[in-house]
Amino acid sequence: MEVVVDFSSQTPIYLQIAEDIRQRIIAGTLRGGDQVMSTTQYATTYRINPATANKGLTMLVEEGLLEKRRGIGMFIADDAHERLTSVRRAEYRDAILSPAISSGLLLGLTPDQLIDLVTQLVKDLP
Template sequence: MNEQMDDSKPIFLQIAERIENDIIAGILPEESQAPSTTQFAAHYQINPATAAKGVNLLVDEGILYKKRGIGMFVADGAKQVLIGKRKDQFFEQFIESMLREADKLGINKEELIEMIGKGVRSK
C-alpha cells in the first residue's frame, strides 16, 4: 500500500483497483484476508466510508466476501475472474483502438503483426 492516490480518479475506485492488483500479483492469495477499511483509511488518510465503498464494490462483484466479525477475504477463483476482466478491458481499451488506427493508416495485418513483433523484441 505504498502508492499515492491519483486525483483524476475517484478514491473508492482506486482502492478497489489496488486490491485487484494485489490479487492478480499474488500478494493477496485466494482465501486470504484483505486489508480492512480502517487500514486503508488510516494509510491513505481518507474517510473509512470511502474505503468501504471500494471494498464493497469488490464484494458485489464476488471478488471479496465477508466473514462476519473477522473481515473481508479473497474469494476462491477471484484471480482468474480478475484476469479475464482485465483481458477484456485490455482488448477494448487498446486492441480495438489500435486496429481502428491501423485501418485509418492503411496498415495491413502482416505489417501490424510485424510492428507488434518489433515492439516485443525491443523490450
Template sequence: MINQIRRDEMFDFDFNSGEPIYRQVAEQIEEAIINGSFPEGTQIPSTTEISNQFHINPATVLKGMNMLVANGLIEKKRGVGMFVVQGAQETVKGARRATFFEKEIQTLVKQAKSLSISETELLKMISKGYEQ
C-alpha cells in the first residue's frame, strides 16, 4: 500500500468548482506526473485510497483515472494497481504546451495586435517578464 496521500502536497479538490471532480482527479495526477511526485514507472494511489481520503465516489475517481489510461499516461496492472508509464511526463508536457499555445499565446498575440504592439515590442515585454 502506498503511504497515505498528503492532502496538502498532492491533491486539492474544489468541490464548488464548475469543473467536474473526475477531471480534477485527472489534472492533478497529470500535475503530479509533471512535477515528479509520481515518477514514471511508479505506482499511483488507488481509486479506493483517493475516494476514501477525499470522500469522493470511487466511480468518479475511476473515471478520471480511465481518462489517463486512455491518454496513455498510466496503465492498469491487474491485481497490482495503476502505474505511470514511461514517457508520461513528456506526453503531458507536450499536450500542455499545445494547449498553452492555443489558449494563451494566440490570445496574447491577438490582444497585442489590437493594442498595436509590434512583435518586437511583445518579445521585449516577454523577455522583461522572464527577468522579473
C-alpha cells in the first residue's frame, strides 16, 4: 500500500503522511516492528522537502507510534496498534457516537430502540 499525498488538499503534506501511516497501522498493513520509509525516501518519492516528511514522522514518534533506531531508520512501535485504536475509539465515542445518541434521545427514541437501530445497521453492512 503506497502513501497517498494529495497536493491539491488543504491538509498539510506532513499531516497527510502521518495520517496515512496511522491508517495503515489501524488496518494492520503496518505492524509492530515494520520499517517505514525514511524522510529521504518520502522526499524523493513525492518531491517534497525532507523537513516536511520529517515533521510528519516526528509527530508519530511523539505519539509513541514510531521508534527511531539510530542509523537504521524508523519502525512501528510494538504497541502502536493498541495505542492508536484506544485513542481512536475514545475519539469516536466522544465526537460521533455520543452526539448521535443524544440526537436519538431528543427524537424520543429509547435506549433499547437505539440499540436495535445500531444492531440492524451493523447487519446491513456489506
